Amino acid sequence: MANSGQGARRSAVYLLDQILGEGRLMAECLSAGALDHLAPEDRARAQRLASDTLRGLERADRLLGKYLRKPPPLSVRNALRLGTVELCHGGAAHGVVNDLVQIVGSHRRHNQLKGMVNAVLRKVAADGPAAWSAMRVPRLPKWLRAPLVQAWGAEAVAAMEIAHFAGAPLDITLKPGAGSDVLGGVTLPTGSIRLTAPGQVSALPGFAEGQWWVQDAAAALPARILGAAPGMRVLDLCAAPGGKTLQLAAAGAEVVAVDNSEQRMRRLRENLSRTGLTADLRIGDALEQAGVYDAILLDAPCSATGTIRRHPDLPHAKDGGDFDALIALQSQMLAHAWSLLRPGGHMVYCTCSLLPDEGEVQVEEALAAHPDMSVDRAALDLPGVDASWATSEGGLRLRPDFWPDLGGMDGFYMACLRKSG
Numbered sequence: 001m002a003n004s005g006q007g008a009r010r011s012a013v014y015l016l017d018q019i020l021g022e023g024r025l026m027a028e029c030l031s032a033g034a035l036d037h038l039a040p041e042d043r044a045r046a047q048r049l050a051s052d053t054l055r056g057l058e059r060a061d062r063l064l065g066k067y068l069r070k071p072p073p074l075s076v077r078n079a080l081r082l083g084t085v086e087l088c089h090g091g092a093a094h095g096v097v098n099d100l101v102q103i104v105g106s107h108r109r110h111n112q113l114k115g116m117v118n119a120v121l122r123k124v125a126a127d128g129p130a131a132w133s134a135m136r137v138p139r140l141p142k143w144l145r146a147p148l149v150q151a152w153g154a155e156a157v158a159a160m161e162i163a164h165f166a167g168a169p170l171d172i173t174l175k176p177g178a179g180s181d182v183l184g185g186v187t188l189p190t191g192s193i194r195l196t197a198p199g200q201v202s203a204l205p206g207f208a209e210g211q212w213w214v215q216d217a218a219a220a221l222p223a224r225i226l227g228a229a230p231g232m233r234v235l236d237l238c239a240a241p242g243g244k245t246l247q248l249a250a251a252g253a254e255v256v257a258v259d260n261s262e263q264r265m266r267r268l269r270e271n272l273s274r275t276g277l278t279a280d281l282r283i284g285d286a287l288e289q290a291g292v293y294d295a296i297l298l299d300a301p302c303s304a305t306g307t308i309r310r311h312p313d314l315p316h317a318k319d320g321g322d323f324d325a326l327i328a329l330q331s332q333m334l335a336h337a338w339s340l341l342r343p344g345g346h347m348v349y350c351t352c353s354l355l356p357d358e359g360e361v362q363v364e365e366a367l368a369a370h371p372d373m374s375v376d377r378a379a380l381d382l383p384g385v386d387a388s389w390a391t392s393e394g395g396l397r398l399r400p401d402f403w404p405d406l407g408g409m410d411g412f413y414m415a416c417l418r419k420s421g
């Protein structure tokens with residue numbers, strides 16, 4: 001009978017097949033129920049195994065290249081990759097090898113390859129761990145590496161790759177008035193709390209009571225820069241799952257939150273209910289909104305290249321083919337949001353992207369197109385925000401290689417734009 005570790009490994013191989021074979025994102029597979037048959041701890045384990053494998057994919061392929069005369073079918077290759085990464089991370093050879101041999105053997109088409117899987121993984125178990133740490137840090141694929149090197153230089157991109165390989169700690173934002181003492185985290189310079197070995201999030205103290213929510217330290221800054229306050233009517237455009245909506249509502253503003261994804265809005269509704277906060281939720285297209293607002297937060301859909309530490313599937317599932325459409329949508333959204341802002345009002349534009357075309361360039365172009373738009377540089381002057389993160393057009397550039405000693409941060413861009421009154 002299959003053990004629970006084997007169930008997690010089998011599902012992790014399935015996730016790898018979907019990501020590397022079908023170009024699907026891990027989040028898409030999860031929302032489609034790929035792990036619903038597993039117990040919560042095995043679900044977390046399967047995700048962790050697939051993520052670790054994707055982070056170490058380049059190293060695993062190099063190691064396996066020594067033992068494979070020709071590449072086996074993708075699913076068998078993914079089982080070998082997963083086993084290699086587990087073994088090189090110190091996994092017990094007996095359990096890892098036996099499970100993967102059984103997983104491969106249970107496929108009628110691949111059954112005859114189980115002997116090869118056994119032999120290769122035993123060699124990896126013997127020689128792999130020593131070779132692993134001497135190998136170079138895995139690089140981003142060319143389609144993404146090239147524009148990033150052009151934007152930030154080769155040295156910065158190598159530092160980003162170190163951050164991607166290390167993965168991300170868990171950051172939380174506290175509801176105003178909540179204490180963090182029971183969580184044992186570190187308070188970051190910008191006020192977020194960082195937990196290094198959190199375990200299951202929903203089991204942590206204060207989660208069920210809505211005392212805090214998960215939000216990377218970088219992602220917590222746009223709402224702080226907006227500076228929502230009681231009496232302010234704020235439009236949160238592209239709001240779900242709602243980390244920023246919660247911040248705006250917790251600051252006492254009257255928040256209208258819009259997103260076109262019903263599924264993601266369901267999560268926003270759950271988050272509001274757990275934290276006891278309120279916002280007016282509207283499922284719809286950002287480009288079709290009407291009304292007049294004192295302040296607007298536009299967290300536009302983007303390449304999400306700033307979140308690779310937490311989503312190592314992204315560089316493998318995508319190929320940059322959607323960049324142009326996203327960039328065009330962002331500039332349409334920025335222009336439409338501007339038309340909803342009252343004179344004298346302000347708007348924060350942000351994206352979790354590392355590409356200047358989705359950040360700095362969008363704001364430069366918007367400033368050129370709107371004579372009533374100016375950048376509020378002073379709005380960036382918040383505790384913990386380093387002056388060197390400011391950009392020439394007046395925004396804030398955050399990168400995964402920043403705060404290397406604290407465990408990094410997501411890549412993000414944000415700027416505060418004021419409408420003349």
Ligand SMILES: C[S@@+](CC[C@H](N)C(=O)[O-])C[C@H]1O[C@@H](n2cnc3c(N)ncnc32)[C@H](O)[C@@H]1O
Pocket residue numbers: 237238239240241242243244245258259260261264284285286287299300301302352
């Ligand atoms: C970066 S995510 C937003 C994250 C969110 N602000 C938060 O803090 O949790 C971008 C969102 O844009 C939404 N979106 C994409 N196209 C949209 C459109 N045309 N109108 C409204 N929302 C859209 C997506 O469903 C996604 O939830």
